Amino acid sequence: MRQSLTRLVRPRRPERPNQSPLLPPLVLYRAILRAHVHKLPHELRHFGDQYVKKEFKDHKKTDNPLHIVGFLTEWQDYLKKLDGGKWLDGKLSKQELDKMSPEQIGQLHELMKATKKIGQEENEV
Incomplete structure (x- = not known):
């Protein structure tokens, strides 16, 4: 920018x-x-x-x-x-999700998986 x-x-x-x-x-x-x-x-x-x-x-x-x-x-x-x-x-609203491109949805899914992985590692310790 x-x-x-x-x-x-x-x-x-x-x-x-x-x-x-x-x-x-x-x-x-x-x-x-x-x-x-x-x-x-x-x-x-x-x-x-x-x-x-x-x-x-x-x-x-x-x-x-x-x-x-x-x-x-x-x-x-x-x-x-x-x-x-x-x-x-x-939390994301339905309107916010509808505005996202397929690439953004995929990125959001990857982010969700990574944060869940961190949460699981934390619970195992």
């Missing part, structure tokens, strides 16, 4: 009163990794950090302003849930 594009797509003021403006990509990335240190259990932190790093790296070259806004919005919402402790009981 080139800096010039992120400036173009960042709203100047919130559209809704409870919505904050989008953070720049690097600021958001660092905030998420810092939140992982304090909010995630130790055994999930490495997994979460690797996932965030991969996603931001994969989207670094994105030029489509709509994709950039969607990407940053979703990660900023994740950061808010993480800070509020609501990530533990997070």
